[in-house]
Amino acid sequence: MPTHPPRACPVCRRLSCSDAAHQKRVDDWRARRARRPYNHPERTYKAEQVKAWVLEHGWVCPGDEYHAAHSSGDLTFDHEVPVSLGGDPLGPGRVVCRSANSRRGNGRRRRGSA
């Protein structure tokens, strides 16, 4: 018996798709995702940075130019030079809350010119 609810085929959106070509495409997607190199050193490194920060300071976001320090259970490591801009994935950075990190995005852009 099925352990999962029926899932729509992501290719044709039909609930019960028996098109082998579609199945193959889905398998390819899965394989590609599993192969993504992102997982390893960078993710571990970031997790370690957050862990070290929490050990020392607790679950606290130090704040940034947009918001003051506050307690946060959702901390992440923010690279000084974003990896997407060619920064070292294991390079320096700091711990901030995830919302501050995503608010800033990867572009290091500053809103307004204060």
Ligand SMILES: [Zn+2]
């Ligand atoms: Zn399909």
Ligand SMILES: [Zn+2]
């Ligand atoms: Zn914050």
